Amino acid sequence: MTANVFEESTLTLSAWIARGKGDRASAKFEFEQEGGSETVEAAELELGGKDGDKKKVSTQITLPKCKDDEDVYTLSYKVTCGGVEYPGNDFKVWLKTAKFKAVDSEGAALKGVPLTFNQTGDKLYVTDSAGECPLPINATAPAKITVRSPCSVDEWTTEVGRLREATVTKKEYKAVVVDPALEDNAEDTPLRQYTNLKVDATAPRQGSKITVTIGGMTDTECIPGIPGDPIYVKLEWDKDAVSKRNDPKRALIIDGSTVEPNDEGVAEGEMKFDDKGEASFEVELGQAGGDIVKIHTGITSATEDSTLHVQNWRRLWYQLTVPKGTDEPSLDRMTAALDEVFVEYIQEGDTVEVPEDDGPAGSWFDGAWIGEDGKKLLNVGDHNKTHFHGKFDDAKTPHMVHVMCCHTQYDTGGAGTQVDFLDVEVTKDTKDKWSDGSDVIGFKKKVGRGFFPKSLKDGGSSLISGSWESDDGSESGDIEDEHLHIADSHFTLKLPDEAVTYLGDDATKKVKVDISVFKAKGPYLGEADGTKKYLQLIVIRLSENVSNDVAAHELGHTMKQVPQAAGGKPPGMGTVTHGREYTGNGHQGGHCADGMASGDYNGGAGAGTYAGNFKGKKECTCIMYGENGEGSTCTGKFCDRCKPFIKGQALDTLH
Numbered sequence: 265m266t267a268n269v270f271e272e273s274t275l276t277l278s279a280w281i282a283r284g285k286g287d288r289a290s291a292k293f294e295f296e297q298e299g300g301s302e303t304v305e306a307a308e309l310e311l312g313g314k315d316g317d318k319k320k321v322s323t324q325i326t327l328p329k330c331k332d333d334e335d336v337y338t339l340s341y342k343v344t345c346g347g348v349e350y351p352g353n354d355f356k357v358w359l360k361t362a363k364f365k366a367v368d369s370e371g372a373a374l375k376g377v378p379l380t381f382n383q384t385g386d387k388l389y390v391t392d393s394a395g396e397c398p399l400p401i402n403a404t405a406p407a408k409i410t411v412r413s414p415c416s417v418d419e420w421t422t423e424v425g426r427l428r429e430a431t432v433t434k435k436e437y438k439a440v441v442v443d444p445a446l447e448d449n450a451e452d453t454p455l456r457q458y459t460n461l462k463v464d465a466t467a468p469r470q471g472s473k474i475t476v477t478i479g480g481m482t483d484t485e486c487i488p489g490i491p492g493d494p495i496y497v498k499l500e501w502d503k504d505a506v507s508k509r510n511d512p513k514r515a516l517i518i519d520g521s522t523v524e525p526n527d528e529g530v531a532e533g534e535m536k537f538d539d540k541g542e543a544s545f546e547v548e549l550g551q552a553g554g555d556i557v558k559i560h561t562g563i564t565s566a567t568e569d570s571t572l573h574v575q576n577w578r579r580l581w582y583q584l585t586v587p588k589g590t591d592e593p594s595l596d597r598m599t600a601a602l603d604e605v606f607v608e609y610i611q612e613g614d615t616v617e618v619p620e621d622d623g624p625a626g627s628w629f630d631g632a633w634i635g636e637d638g639k640k641l642l643n644v645g646d647h648n649k650t651h652f653h654g655k656f657d658d659a660k661t662p663h664m665v666h667v668m669c670c671h672t673q674y675d676t677g678g679a680g681t682q683v684d685f686l687d688v689e690v691t692k693d694t695k696d697k698w699s700d701g702s703d704v705i706g707f708k709k710k711v712g713r714g715f716f717p718k719s720l721k722d723g724g725s726s727l728i729s730g731s732w733e734s735d736d737g738s739e740s741g742d743i744e745d746e747h748l749h750i751a752d753s754h755f756t757l758k759l760p761d762e763a764v765t766y767l768g769d770d771a772t773k774k775v776k777v778d779i780s781v782f783k784a785k786g787p788y789l790g791e792a793d794g795t796k797k798y799l800q801l802i803v804i805r806l807s808e809n810v811s812n813d814v815a816a817h818e819l820g821h822t823m824k825q826v827p828q829a830a831g832g833k834p835p836g837m838g839t840v841t842h843g844r845e846y847t848g849n850g851h852q853g854g855h856c857a858d859g860m861a862s863g864d865y866n867g868g869a870g871a872g873t874y875a876g877n878f879k880g881k882k883e884c885t886c887i888m889y890g891e892n893g894e895g896s897t898c899t900g901k902f903c904d905r906c907k908p909f910i911k912g913q914a915l916d917t918l919h
């Protein structure tokens with residue numbers, strides 16, 4: 265049996281001497297050795313303790329060191345007593361300490377040579393200023409070192425033993441970004457980092473901080489850096505182009521210490537490769553869309569070894585819900601506009617269809633009412649939108665929008681939906697055409713858009729109340745649905761028979777009619793819900809451009825546009841002026857009058873014909889202008905005044 269032991273170990277060797285021999289007084293240990301710096305001497309020892317008819321003999325030896333030029337030697341022993349030999353163990357005795365020395369071609373000590381050692385796996389060791397590196401021997405086994413790139417062995421002077429030496433060549437190498445990968449991240453196609461999304465270990469391109477890992481690179485291969493070698497980092501933002509948003513602040517973060525960019529947009533730092541030849545640092549990119557940082561690294565302070573280009577983007581998702589049978593709108597024009605403010609707008613899940621007749625009574629109406637004979641159309645407004653927004657699966661919360669498409673958007677909740685016609689006088693000669701073309705005693709009135717044969721509120725009667733009374737007060741009665749014909753935003757009222765009978769043939773007799781009807785408010789083109797702006801209604805019975813512009817406009821509101829006061833602006837942008845922002849003037853919410861002359865705009869109040877009224881101004885072409893219907897002059901883009909404010913929004917939640 266062979267045991268492996270380190271040099272200089274102390275061993276206790278023993279043997280049991282059997283009966284018949286045990287009456288001898290002593291036994292002799294004899295050694296046989298191949299190698300080793302000294303010889304173990306034989307020893308004659310007295311027999312000791314007894315066990316039955318056996319007696320024990322023991323000795324202690326300290327193993328000699330290996331010779332300087334050997335890794336291992338062998339040792340064996342035997343015990344002789346009374347002419348009988350008792351064989352002992354064999355030992356392999358291994359070096360316990362050794363070191364490696366690197367010299368250059370001139371024979372001078374070479375510092376910073378990386379090497380691995382077979383007993384310690386991939387761990388890197390580096391020669392010191394004397395060119396030396398102790399070998400971390402931890403096993404009684406062969407000890408072998410491998411010099412690593414960018415260094416290579418030209419010639420071994422001694423490859424075994426206590427002092428190993430080689431002539432080594434050290435090549436130059438670079439400190440380059442290895443993660444994120446540099447491929448495909450050129451200056452004109454920077455890496456997109458989605459700064460509005462939560463940090464997620466499984467989705468490394470999320471969050472406003474990016475971790476950059478550095479490795480070494482020779483002219484032929486990627487290598488670990490040399491532990492202790494310096495790495496220089498330089499971040500460059502275009503000081504004139506970056507957002508004025510200042511929270512969180514852009515910065516270089518090395519080992520938890522932060523360097524903000526100077527007035528030129530530059531932040532610099534220095535670090536070292538760790539004992540695995542790795543290094544990493546963080547960059548706080550800020551949360552403004554479109555900002556680009558160039559991340560330069562190098563093994564020298566010139567930082568010319570690699571450059572990573574990173575640009576801040578934001579990602580938002582939407583669910584598209586459409587009335588059954590309706591083609592989903594193409595949102596290409598809108599997504600192109602969002603591209604310019606560094607927002608990716610992505611449909612999540614399949615388009616959801618609302619089945620016909622789904623929803624509260626009155627939601628679906630006869631298309632003939634608005635000139636689309638043979639169709640059933642869906643109206644969604646403040647009174648029934650909760651039902652339809654119930655179809656929203658907010659799978660990407662809080663970054664997801666419900667785009668609820670409808671054929672019309674009339675609101676029927678709230679005040680201002682009753683239209684009264686009071687004391688309308690009718691004589692036997694007050695006549696109008698009934699639905700069948702016949703003349704009837706009665707009258708026709710225009711109520712306006714939102715007035716339909718049935719109420720959009722609940723599908724019931726559009727007649728709220730109606731009554732008539734004779735001029736002498738002797739007779740009266742109710743106006744019922746049958747007395748009204750409603751079409752094209754008008755109603756024709758024919759007098760009830762009793763009233764006609766009262767008028768008879770007497771042209772001087774009169775009846776007075778009071779009538780109140782229901783008229784929904786609108787039509788609107790879309791909305792972002794007042795308190796939950798991620799819930800939108802978009803009318804799609806429009807040209808594609810208008811649908812897109814409405815959808816983009818409402819998303820603009822969802823993204824808190826157009827800010828009116830410092831408090832509504834992104835942090836750091838309180839004093840940045842928009843110049844054409846306004847509220848009111850015939851529109852609801854914060855809007856943009858880009859294109860309007862300064863005098864007409866008048867600080868947002870309007871002057872002359874513009875005073876308090878910005879409606880219908882063809883020179884206003886921004887998506888965030890307050891109106892957007894057919895014939896709109898909207899360019900389909902957010903204007904240059906609006907862009908910085910949209911880019912400056914964090915968009916880390918739409919909730």
Ligand SMILES: [Zn+2]
Nearest residue numbers: 817852853890
């Ligand atoms: Zn608006």
Ligand SMILES: [Zn+2]
Nearest residue numbers: 856886903906
């Ligand atoms: Zn604008």
